[in-house]
Amino acid sequence: MSMDFGRALRDLTTEAERVAHPVDVRRIQTRMHRRRARRVTLQCIGGVAVIGAVGTGVGLLADGLPEDHRPALPSTPAPRVPTCGEEFVLSAADHVDFTVHGSVAVGVVDERNGSFQGTSTGDALYVDVFVEPDGPSGPLGAPDRSAVTTVLVDSGGTVAFRSDQAQQLEFEATDGSGATAVDGLYDAADCRTDAPLDGTYRTYAVGTDPRTGRSDVVQLAPVSFELGAGQQAGQWPSLVPTCGRAAPDDLIAGRVTADFDVALESSAGLDDLRGGLSARATVTATTPEGRLVGTVPQTLHAVLVDHDGTVVSQVYDPTRQDYDSGATFDVGAGESFPAEVYQWFASCPDSGSYETVPSGSYTMYVYSVILASDGPGASPSPKIAVGGPYAVTLQ
Structure with missing residues (x-):
């Protein structure tokens, strides 16, 4: 089956926007103080909180990755996830009963309506990482994010960000809608210095089975604050x-x-x-x-x-x-x-x-x-x- 890829590429942006259910976000005019707690208020459409199914610059993503010098260590059941500032030394491990999917998106939050929009120049992270059965037998319901710890690793191999439900952002939309959504919103701040995250980071997720203690260690797409960075995967x-x-x-x-x-x-x-x-x-x-x-x-x-x-x-x-x-x-x-x-x-x-x-x-x-x-x-x-x-x- 032959296809006209030139025409498909011209239609790419329109198609991706239609499928990705873009979030309606007005220009952010003010930056409001955020306090940390357990719940997140986030308004989204169709369950999709992040815009940008299509990005630009595959070469930028590949060239901007910090080189991985970690030793190849054998996988172990129930590994301890390195804390902030520690070296990340876990190796990939494939759990037989479940798998880890998802991504970490950079973006901005409009606290007037609780919406989040993906952009590489943002000051917030949306950690949309979850576990599900190793073989899909039905529709994805409410994703289980509680069993996953996500970390960003800098060029020196140390943890610069580590997800923690207790550290998620809490705010209520000021438009009175009371909008709420999934957990996973954080300040894009280096956990060692509280300075803004900058550059490109390797991203790992460690999902643990509470029944057995065994873990699935997966390297996710890198998180980049470089102009033009973005997700390549999408639906057409x-x-x-x-x-x-x-x-x-x-x-x-x-x-x-x-x-x-x-x-x-x-x-x-x-x-x-x-x-x-x-x-x-x-x-x-x-x-x-x-x-x-x-x-x-x-x-x-x-x-x-x-x-x-x-x-x-x-x-x-x-x-x-x-x-x-x-x-x-x-x-x-x-x-x-x-x-x-x-x-x-x-x-x-x-x-x-x-x-x-x-x-x-x-x-x-x-x-x-x-x-x-x-x-x-x-x-x-x-x-x-x-x-x-x-x-x-x-x-």
Whole structure:
């Protein structure tokens, strides 16, 4: 399936703004004193508090990262999360029962209406990091943020910010609305000196299972206060198969013109899926010339097609957002990088409602849009990543 990427890129900003449900924020005219406590008052639309599904400067994100000199230590159950000013020495650890998703956004808060808007020049942090089951079996409800500690690590390898529910901002919208929202709003201040955070920081999240004490240690997308920094991951419904319509002929025939080929590392369990899929994958560049540079999304997407050739699931889970990971790629033809497919198979919307696709046998395709540029510093454009077909059975 060929696509007009030039036209898609011109429509990128409009599409991203539509999907990201932008927050209505007026210009902030005054800066009000904030006091620290447990609750946050934050007004958002559609559950989305941060604007900016599309950012610019993949090269800036990659080049601005402090170099990681940490030793490769073995993972341990229930690691102690380093406190403020300590060296961050935890290694990545993959918990078998849950996974960590999310991001830390830089932005500003308008205390008149309680709204938050993402901008790299802001003085507040929105820590939207949570745990959920390792395999998605249904819609994302109220995310569990209580079991996660998020830290920002400076170029010297020490903790400059550490999330703590007791240190979150508390204020009430002055417009009388009494708006409240999820926890996670903090002053963007260095915990060692109370000075404003500045520059670029590696970001780690440590999620702990209260039942077993085992932890999942994940490197998230970096947090940058540099002009032009921002998230690359986003959603582009116009570039992916539409639920309820016939699957593209080129997809069924295996002739999709894609920039990346995606292969699952294992097909084990595909005959016994419980509403969704969580699987490691290898992404290989297929472009004949040049290189592709970008940020690896935290999750890739997949779609189900029935025996009649109709798309029966939504590529973009209506209950979950897309986030960047802490990894970047720089690949030429035939070169690869690792990624993860994490997909709840949501049915086509019926009068605004949706549920898990009914049990049965289907054909599954990995189908994602990844922003990538032709080199460091170049503007990114949407690229298509496709894998499959895979025979799957939903129980």
